[in-house]
Amino acid sequence: QSVLTQPPSASGTPGQRVTISCSGSSSNIGSNYVYWYQQLPGTAPKLLIYRNNQRPSGVPDRFSGSKSGTSASLAISGLRSEDEADYYCAAWDDSLSAVVFGGGTKLTVL
Amino acid sequence: EVQLVESGGGLVQPGGSLRLSCAASGFTFSSYDMHWVRQATGKGLEWVSAIGTAGDTYYPGSVKGRFTISRENAKNSLYLQMNSLRAGDTAVYYCARVRGAAADLWYFDLWGRGTLVTVSS
Numbered sequence: 001q002s003v004l005t006q007p008p009s010a011s012g013t014p015g016q017r018v019t020i021s022c023s024g025s026s027s028n029i030g031s032n033y034v035y036w037y038q039q040l041p042g043t044a045p046k047l048l049i050y051r052n053n054q055r056p057s058g059v060p061d062r063f064s065g066s067k068s069g070t071s072a073s074l075a076i077s078g079l080r081s082e083d084e085a086d087y088y089c090a091a092w093d094d095s096l097s098a099v100v101f102g103g104g105t106k107l108t109v110l
Numbered sequence: 111e112v113q114l115v116e117s118g119g120g121l122v123q124p125g126g127s128l129r130l131s132c133a134a135s136g137f138t139f140s141s142y143d144m145h146w147v148r149q150a151t152g153k154g155l156e157w158v159s160a161i162g163t164a165g166d167t168y169y170p171g172s173v174k175g176r177f178t179i180s181r182e183n184a185k186n187s188l189y190l191q192m193n194s195l196r197a198g199d200t201a202v203y204y205c206a207r208v209r210g211a212a213a214d215l216w217y218f219d220l221w222g223r224g225t226l227v228t229v230s231s
Contacts, residue, residue, distance in 0.1 A: 035217045044204055044221040088155055092214040098170040099157035
């Protein structure tokens, strides 16, 4: 059971906009930044969003992050086949004194 | 090239020990906090340990007292000594470079490809 809650799956067709949610509590998302990682099949995770809504260089602006209260969202616009991957949210948890992750969301591009 | 390369994984019996290594290249290793993150097959990510530039260490409760993280800056290397291994420790172990000046600001901006640890009799 992951500390942060994500839907196990999401899907969309090419060109669509999809959002992936991440729900936490006051000790993690509610008081700290949220980060998002993309894991393509058979590869290591890659940083996608940091500090709630910042994109590292090289990440397309089709990817955006937001946070409100104890929840966060990752939005992907103009969906492409190469976006098919697992997506994980993460945050620091003040109560656990640990980095915590969501269980991951598998995105399928139909 | 900026990269991290893990090694040392393999098959170990329950109760046994294993030492993982991570070789860093292409950046000033001594200037970064470094972490280990693991992923069981078909499962999500789990933070395993952290070490700061000054050698300060951090662990979640699931591995505290069994795992020890260390670094050797002269060799651009990160290590994870794992003792009293259990079946639940079976996973791919990734080393990761960290940004962020404090624990609540940590995030992983560079990952290795991982090394598989299997704990089984």
